[in-house]
Amino acid sequence: MKKHSKYGLTFINVIVLLFVNACFVVAQNAVVKQVGGSLKLAKASEGKPRNVVFILTDDHRYDALGFLKAQSFIKTPNLDRLAQGGAYLPNAFVTTSLCSPSRASILTGLYAHKHQVVDNNNPVSKDLVFYSQYLQQVGYETAMIGKWHMGGNFDDPQRGFDYWVSFKGQGSYLPEKNGFNVNGKHVVQKGYITDELTDYALDFLKHHKKNKPFMLYLSHKGVHAGFIPADRDKDMFKDYSFQPPFTMEIGTHQGAPMWLQNQRNSWHGVEFPYHSSLNIGEYYKQYAETLYGVDRSVGRVMDYLKEQGLLESTLIIYMGDNGFQFGEHGLIDKRTAYEASMRVPMLAYCPELIKPGTVVTEVVANIDIAPTILNVAGLKAPDYMDGKSFLPFLKGEQQPWRDGLLYEYYWERNFPQTPTIHALRGNRYKYIHYTGIWDTDELYDLQTDPLEAKNLIHDKEHQKIVNQMNKELFEQLKNSGGMYIPLYPDAGSQQNLRNEYGSPSASFPSEIKRGEDASPSSNKQSK
Numbered sequence: 200m201k202k203h204s205k206y207g208l209t210f211i212n213v214i215v216l217l218f219v220n221a222c223f224v225v226a227q228n229a230v231v232k233q234v235g236g237s238l239k240l241a242k243a244s245e246g247k248p249r250n251v252v253f254i255l256t257d258d259h260r261y262d263a264l265g266f267l268k269a270q271s272f273i274k275t276p277n278l279d280r281l282a283q284g285g286a287y288l289p290n291a292f293v294t295t296s297l298c299s300p301s302r303a304s305i306l307t308g309l310y311a312h313k314h315q316v317v318d319n320n321n322p323v324s325k326d327l328v329f330y331s332q333y334l335q336q337v338g339y340e341t342a343m344i345g346k347w348h349m350g351g352n353f354d355d356p357q358r359g360f361d362y363w364v365s366f367k368g369q370g371s372y373l374p375e376k377n378g379f380n381v382n383g384k385h386v387v388q389k390g391y392i393t394d395e396l397t398d399y400a401l402d403f404l405k406h407h408k409k410n411k412p413f414m415l416y417l418s419h420k421g422v423h424a425g426f427i428p429a430d431r432d433k434d435m436f437k438d439y440s441f442q443p444p445f446t447m448e449i450g451t452h453q454g455a456p457m458w459l460q461n462q463r464n465s466w467h468g469v470e471f472p473y474h475s476s477l478n479i480g481e482y483y484k485q486y487a488e489t490l491y492g493v494d495r496s497v498g499r500v501m502d503y504l505k506e507q508g509l510l511e512s513t514l515i516i517y518m519g520d521n522g523f524q525f526g527e528h529g530l531i532d533k534r535t536a537y538e539a540s541m542r543v544p545m546l547a548y549c550p551e552l553i554k555p556g557t558v559v560t561e562v563v564a565n566i567d568i569a570p571t572i573l574n575v576a577g578l579k580a581p582d583y584m585d586g587k588s589f590l591p592f593l594k595g596e597q598q599p600w601r602d603g604l605l606y607e608y609y610w611e612r613n614f615p616q617t618p619t620i621h622a623l624r625g626n627r628y629k630y631i632h633y634t635g636i637w638d639t640d641e642l643y644d645l646q647t648d649p650l651e652a653k654n655l656i657h658d659k660e661h662q663k664i665v666n667q668m669n670k671e672l673f674e675q676l677k678n679s680g681g682m683y684i685p686l687y688p689d690a691g692s693q694q695n696l697r698n699e700y701g702s703p704s705a706s707f708p709s710e711i712k713r714g715e716d717a718s719p720s721s722n723k724q725s726k
Contacts, residue, residue, distance in 0.1 A: 241578070247577075248338070249514055249575045251413070251513065251515075251572055251576070252516070253515075253568070255416070256520070257420060258422050259422055260523040260524075260525070260542075261542040261543055262544075263487070263523075266279045270439075271439050281497070281548045285547050285549065285557065286557035287558050287559070288547065290561065290562045291518060291544065291545030292541050292604055293543055294564055294604065294606055294607065295608055296536075297521060297608065298521065299350065300316050301520045303323050305566075305569065306327075306330060307327050308566050308569035308586040309584065310681060317687075319348065320613075321349075321350040329357075330569035330573055331360055334414050335361070337577075342362035343416045344364040344399045344416065345417055345418030346420050346423075348368060348369065352367045354366050362382065363383070366392075381399070391429045392419075394492070400500060404500075422523075426482070428489045428492060436484040441480030444527045445652065446529070449463070452528055452651075454639070454641075456638045457704075462617070463701070463702050464702045466614065466696070467534070473694075474694065474696050501548075511551050512549070512551050514548070516545070516547050516571070516572075517546040517547075518546075519544050520565075521533045521541070522542050523539070527650075536622035538645075541622075545563065557595065559593065563592075565586075566584070567587055569586060570587050570588040571590050602625060603675075605621070605675045606623070608620040620632070621634070623668050627644065630642050631643075637707075639654070641656050642658075642665055
């Protein structure tokens with residue numbers, strides 16, 4: 200007879216659990232071992248370290264750029280200026296479409312399962328190294344100005360930055376009591392946040408040490424949800440029309456999972472957005488008005504660099520921290536592995552390096568930012584980083600590159616509408632795998648179906664691709680220490696309501712239903 204523990208487990212079960220736990224601990228400690236030690240990196244070139252301005256915006260979706268004309272009311276003249284005079288990267292993505300995980304990936308070059316900032320509630324580990332620390336080591340003067348937002352309601356200066364301006368949590372578009380933390384001292388917020396952050400950025404540029412290269416990380420609150428444009432920009436697009444996406448309508452997404460159909464009537468759905476009767480089209484126009492203020496900020500930074508004779512030589516990289524859905528698949532906000540959620544705008548400008556009108560078609564991501572900036576500083580990125588430098592592509596050169604990008608999102612109790620997601624985004628196909636739900640996975644042919652409106656996961660002609668991508672997905676997870684799901688204590692409230700008069704719950708996918716004539720053997724339970 201098997202001997203049981205007081206928890207009803209056999210001795211062997213206990214051993215297995217201990218082994219699994221040990222593997223989890225090893226996975227958690229792996230990053231610490233990788234990044235610990237010296238901050239010295241090998242040189243990648245003998246060239247002069249270049250000044251860098253990295254501008255990050257919040258919730259900026261990939262096609263909300265004036266020159267793309269996705270909506271008639273999107274106006275971004277300064278971002279258009281960056282694209283025309285530099286490089287446009289149409290296939291830029293984040294590896295987790297959520298503020299804090301994406302920002303941690305940008306700073307560390309790591310996937311979320313490695314840096315372990317898997318939600319918006321937990322801070323980045325003190326054992327991790329930010330790319331700015333490596334820059335400091337080789338003489339850069341560094342500044343972080345704007346949104347930090349990685350766990351907790353704090354705004355304290357963080358390692359790796361000589362000049363610091365931030366605010367607690369999400370901050371506020373308009374002045375409120377918390378204000379800013381400027382190099383360790385609390386300062387009153389006097390005006391509209393996008394304008395003030397730009398003022399601080401220009402102050403850093405004006406006073407930086409002329410004998411040192413600089414790296415400015417300007418991290419805007421805009422255009423985070425709860426959009427408030429500057430007074431001068433309010434209602435500038437009120438007379439324009441919103442063109443809803445094709446998959447916003449019920450029934451346009453063939454083979455949609457149950458969870459997705461149910462999310463229409465939720466906090467992140469078009470039928471009950473933020474538990475309200477919000478008009479999605481009007482909301483998008485407010486977003487565009489708020490974005491116009493961010494675009495103005497970009498223009499101010501570029502104009503100052505030009506005045507100082509630095510615009511030609513400084514590398515400017517612009518990107519969003521995650522995408523944002525305005526009706527795609529019946530959703531708003533982010534978190535999902537659909538294109539409008541995980542895809543972001545990315546532009547790069549440096550006339551001394553990049554030819555005007557350059558288009559980089561390779562799939563690049565937030566994990567590539569740190570290696571690229573280190574490369575520009577004349578350094579080789581450390582081997583432990585998951586990302587790679589895309590600087591050669593900006594310069595018109597070729598190099599070996601990834602075939603598929605790993606995407607991950609971990610279920611949040613705060614927003615239980617979206618399950619744990621792992622996906623592989625290739626050049627043509629996207630495979631999406633779900634954990635912890637009784638539902639269907641997804642496969643899309645992005646070449647013939649860029650709107651992701653036809654799920655091919657059960658299509659007989661695509662089973663070989665499904666199997667290949669499933670295998671590759673798990674190989675990438677195994678090779679990068681991602682074969683576990685992080686678990687943290689509950690924090691914050693749940694946004695889990697449904698509208699009683701909205702769409703009813705979805706039925707099970709037809710592919711997993713069986714009739715009365717189904718073979719009894721297929722329903723036998725294992726004993």
